[in-house]
Amino acid sequence: MKTVCVAATTAGVLHGTALSRSKEEKRKPNVVILFIDDLGYADIGCFGNTRIPTPHIDSLAEHGVKCTTSYITNPPCCPSRNCMVTGMYSQRFGQSGMARGLAIPDDHPTIAEFLRDDGYVTGHIGKWDIGSPEQGPHVRGFTQVARYALPEKAYKCIKDDGTEIYRTDLDGDYMAEFVDRNRDKPFFLYFSPFAIHGPTKGTPQHYRDRVKGGNETDAAIAAVDDAVGKLLDMLEKYNLKKDTLIFFTGDNGPNPPERGRSAPYRGGKGKGTQLEGWVRTPAIVSWSGHLPAGTVFDGMMCTFDFYATAAAAAGKSLPELCDGKNLLPYLRGEKTGDVHEEVYWYNADPSDAERRRLSAMRWKQWRLIKYPDGWKLFDLKADPKELKDMGDKYPEVLKSMQERHALWASKLPPLVESGPGGKPLTPPTGWGWVIDGNVKESEERSKANVNKKH
Numbered sequence: 001m002k003t004v005c006v007a008a009t010t011a012g013v014l015h016g017t018a019l020s021r022s023k024e025e026k027r028k029p030n031v032v033i034l035f036i037d038d039l040g041y042a043d044i045g046c047f048g049n050t051r052i053p054t055p056h057i058d059s060l061a062e063h064g065v066k067c068t069t070s071y072i073t074n075p076p077c078c079p080s081r082n083c084m085v086t087g088m089y090s091q092r093f094g095q096s097g098m099a100r101g102l103a104i105p106d107d108h109p110t111i112a113e114f115l116r117d118d119g120y121v122t123g124h125i126g127k128w129d130i131g132s133p134e135q136g137p138h139v140r141g142f143t144q145v146a147r148y149a150l151p152e153k154a155y156k157c158i159k160d161d162g163t164e165i166y167r168t169d170l171d172g173d174y175m176a177e178f179v180d181r182n183r184d185k186p187f188f189l190y191f192s193p194f195a196i197h198g199p200t201k202g203t204p205q206h207y208r209d210r211v212k213g214g215n216e217t218d219a220a221i222a223a224v225d226d227a228v229g230k231l232l233d234m235l236e237k238y239n240l241k242k243d244t245l246i247f248f249t250g251d252n253g254p255n256p257p258e259r260g261r262s263a264p265y266r267g268g269k270g271k272g273t274q275l276e277g278w279v280r281t282p283a284i285v286s287w288s289g290h291l292p293a294g295t296v297f298d299g300m301m302c303t304f305d306f307y308a309t310a311a312a313a314a315g316k317s318l319p320e321l322c323d324g325k326n327l328l329p330y331l332r333g334e335k336t337g338d339v340h341e342e343v344y345w346y347n348a349d350p351s352d353a354e355r356r357r358l359s360a361m362r363w364k365q366w367r368l369i370k371y372p373d374g375w376k377l378f379d380l381k382a383d384p385k386e387l388k389d390m391g392d393k394y395p396e397v398l399k400s401m402q403e404r405h406a407l408w409a410s411k412l413p414p415l416v417e418s419g420p421g422g423k424p425l426t427p428p429t430g431w432g433w434v435i436d437g438n439v440k441e442s443e444e445r446s447k448a449n450v451n452k453k454h
């Protein structure tokens, strides 16, 4: 049995491993992806938010590259995550809209499987929402999985000893613990907290006290910032910042009724799912000593580029079928312009919510969107709020983009309707970690916890 509990991790556990590592061995860089749920473009300080203090997230930008034009290629939660972990448009394996429960390809490695097979320790913390009911994180490449602590209410979790912990605080503890435990080996950590997805009622008062107005969702962002701080402190403690490539972004745009913001763009959950703010999220890539500090990259990029970039950093060739590209030359300023000349969105799933049927395309400053009454063309540079249809003024641009969108969509396999196979498999439930696939024990523990509650 190789189960590690939160409280059991000590600094000395892996001392022997550290000693056994050859001094001459060149360490592969660690890779960390921080993927926040429903984070809007303007929800953090370095992207213009003045109400919520996010000093730790902002420090990633101060020591790395702020990426102003980073896209989710298939919103929302589940398809967005499927794209990121497979490094491709999920439409290429049949996922058009939500299609929750659709399997990700078995013959294509996830980023976790890819790095695991290169000798990485791979860790997942948080919400999964990827693949089919058979494809949990412990099945698709993660060797160390933080168990899903069953919440008593929203984000409120009650430990076995009866003490209460706010889920995002627990998530931050898990991040620090993962780094502490695995500091002597190259690791890949995928952190995808439930925060800041609603309902955010119950965000602890001390977080609410930090934000102007005391809003609970704003406070949830302050809590995520604290969790990021725990990660950064642990990297600092072991002098690992120069060995760690960090990506930070969100899985889709904000929830405006909960005060999520996408300024200067419009868009988000509900009525705004055609608009730019639904698919453009704040992104930062930080790698001390390897990427220029405090710089800005404005070129178009996508979250599926994280996979390709991690592969390049690890010195490995990218698997076939990936759509992503290596961002490093762009982030270093060796290449300029858009990483992808064109970015596409396509949701034709008849059983998905109608408001989310998104057919759109980006090219240069243009954004093309299909509405029920026809295609509209917006100049994002002059009109970031997408208020003025320029289709009549630039009919050749409209026509050309429509044709290219149709050509791209025509090459996709048949799309699968929503709900083909039930909910994705969740991480094992309980407390602490599942390590090297020790799932059985965790399931037993989970049942025990559930029985206690009732």
Ligand SMILES: [Ca+2]
Pocket (backbone or CB within 6 Å): 037, 038, 076, 077, 197, 251, 252
């Ligand atoms: Ca989401």
